Structures are given as C-alpha cells and as structure tokens.
Amino acid sequence: MxxxxxxxxxxxxxxxxxxxxxxxxxxxxxxxxxxxxxxxxxxxxxxxxxxxxxxxxxxxxxxxxxxxxxxxxxxxxxxxxxxxxxxxxxxxxxxxxxxxxxxxxxxxxxxxxxxxxxxxxxxxxxxxxxxxxxxxxxxxxxxxxxxxxxxxxxxxxxxxxxxxxxxxxxxxxxxxxxxxTTQPLQIQLARQLLYLIEYFSIQFESNIKIRIKLSQENLAELLNTSRKNINRELAILTQEGIVKVRYHQIYILDFQKLKNLIQ
Structure with a gap:
C-alpha cells in the first residue's frame, strides 16, 4: 500500500x-x-x-x-x-x-x-x-x-x-x-496516519489496523499540539467514517477518504 x-x-x-x-x-x-x-x-x-x-x-x-x-x-x-x-x-x-x-x-x-x-x-x-x-x-x-x-x-x-x-x-x-507550518491540524494528522499505515499496519477484517498502540497524548506529541485538539480531530474523522479508535488502537475504515485529505 x-x-x-x-x-x-x-x-x-x-x-x-x-x-x-x-x-x-x-x-x-x-x-x-x-x-x-x-x-x-x-x-x-x-x-x-x-x-x-x-x-x-x-x-x-x-x-x-x-x-x-x-x-x-x-x-x-x-x-x-x-x-x-x-x-x-x-x-x-x-x-x-x-x-x-x-x-x-x-x-x-x-x-x-x-x-x-x-x-x-x-x-x-x-x-x-x-x-x-x-x-x-x-x-x-x-x-x-x-x-x-x-x-x-x-x-x-x-x-x-x-x-x-x-x-x-x-x-x-x-x-x-x-x-x-502551513497546514491545518486535520491534514497534519491525516499525513501522520498515512505514514503509520505505510510502515506499521496490518489488514484487519475489511479494515486497516495500525499496529502501534497510540494514545491521544502520543499523537499530540507527534504533531506538537494538545490532547484536546487531537481528540477533536479524531472525533471528526470518526464521524466521517474514516477511522475508528478503540483502546489506543486506530483502525482505518476508509483509506481513500483519508488519503484525499492531503491531496
């Protein structure tokens, strides 16, 4: 992928x-x-x-x-x-x-x-x-x-x-x-998720599972922002049917939609 x-x-x-x-x-x-x-x-x-x-x-x-x-x-x-x-x-x-x-x-x-x-x-x-x-x-x-x-x-x-x-x-x-420097947090988060998919993912049923367990605090550290901001952006991606988050585990439900966010 x-x-x-x-x-x-x-x-x-x-x-x-x-x-x-x-x-x-x-x-x-x-x-x-x-x-x-x-x-x-x-x-x-x-x-x-x-x-x-x-x-x-x-x-x-x-x-x-x-x-x-x-x-x-x-x-x-x-x-x-x-x-x-x-x-x-x-x-x-x-x-x-x-x-x-x-x-x-x-x-x-x-x-x-x-x-x-x-x-x-x-x-x-x-x-x-x-x-x-x-x-x-x-x-x-x-x-x-x-x-x-x-x-x-x-x-x-x-x-x-x-x-x-x-x-x-x-x-x-x-x-x-x-x-x-130039892009909103949602695009930065999408890009980080795509990197994690590239190197740390496995197929899980019909979805993609990011193998690394990541807390919202971890994502906040990666993107130099607050946990509150990450929580908000993940909630938006969840509402749009792009990701699902369960117990520090992230599942990608719609890879193409996620990829389109940075294009």
Missing part, C-alpha cells in the same frame, strides 16, 4: 512496499527467529548500498556484523551520546524522541524494520539530537562505523547511494516542516 511517495526511509534496491510485505510475512514481529545473523545477511542483500559494495567489502561487513536485542522501552541511544556504528532494524520499532528540561517526553518519529540509521552521527562525529528508544522488543544489526566510513571513502558508487538516501530524507523533513 503506497500512500506516500516522499517517505524515503529505507535504503532498498527494489520495490520498498513489496520487500516490506515479504519481510512481514516471512518474519512476523512476534516470531522468535533463532538465526538473526542469517536474517541480517538476507536483509542486507536487499539494501542498495550493500549491492554496490565490492565482494571484499561485503565480506568485511558480514564478518564484523553484530546482532543486538533490546527489550521494550530501552534507551538504545541518548541525545547527548556520540556514535560509531550504523544500525538497521531487523524487527521491532524504534521511537525517536527527546525530553524537555521540564521532563516532558516528545515523540518525533517511529522507525520501522528495514531502516538504516546513524549515518549522520558517524560522519559528523556529533551527538545524537534525540533519544532512540525501543518501542517494543527490537532487534538490530550493527555495522562498525569505521568499516562503513572506509567503504564510503573507497567506493564512490556506495558513497553516492548513501548521499542520495540522506538527500531524500532531508527532502522528507522539508515536507514535514511545510505541513507543520
């Missing part, structure tokens, strides 16, 4: 949605996979940057690849931490967020399985701008940063592929800023 064309989060060589669907069917989130290393190798083969590596570079990555498991609500990285590793999520969800000086938690984005992270911190040698928290039990594969950087320095094709990925992500962030 391709609701967005401007969500280049995944560094995938083929069709993104097709690959995600195959992963979800082959490796359900709740399924315990004994050989995560083999799963990581299989998923790496789908990444554009890895496809462009030489055989020696591929072997170097695979030889030094590490698998790490995190329980739910574990702080993987904090905003004041430096980083020297590239990670990609094998399964689970990572929540990026930050905490204000007053202690309020702000969610920025949910990162799905399949995303390559930490490229900018290892290149800039800067601290993270926000926390990375496992929203549910999550498994990641880790590539040492020095190996990744060395490949970028030696292989211009890989360098360009990663540069393209970063540019696409920057382009998406500009879209975020545009919608947050």
């Amino acid at each position: 391709n609701s967005f064309n401007d969500l280049p989060l995944l560094d995938i060589g083929g069709g993104t949605n097709k690959i995600i669907e195959r992963r979800m069917s082959n490796h359900p989130v709740n399924k315990i996979t004994n050989n995560y290393y083999q799963l990581a190798i299989e998923q790496l083969a789908e990444y554009k940057f890895f496809q462009l590596c030489t055989e020696e570079q591929k072997q170097n990555i695979c030889h030094n690849l590490k698998i790490q498991h995190y329980p739910a609500e574990h702080y993987i990285y904090t905003a004041d931490q430096t980083c020297n590793e590239v990670t990609f999520i094998l399964n689970g969800i990572i929540r990026t967020a930050w905490t204000s000086p007053e202690g309020k938690h702000y969610i920025y984005k949910f990162l799905p399985a399949g995303i390559l992270t930490n490229i900018v911190p290892i290149i800039t040698h800067q601290c993270f701008g926000h926390d990375h928290i496992s929203h549910e039990p999550t498994t990641v594969a880790i590539i040492p940063g020095d190996i990744f950087v060395n490949i970028l320095q030696c292989n211009p094709k890989v360098l360009y592929a990663v540069f393209e990925l970063i540019c696409n992500r920057s382009h998406h962030q500009y879209h975020d800023c545009y919608y947050q």
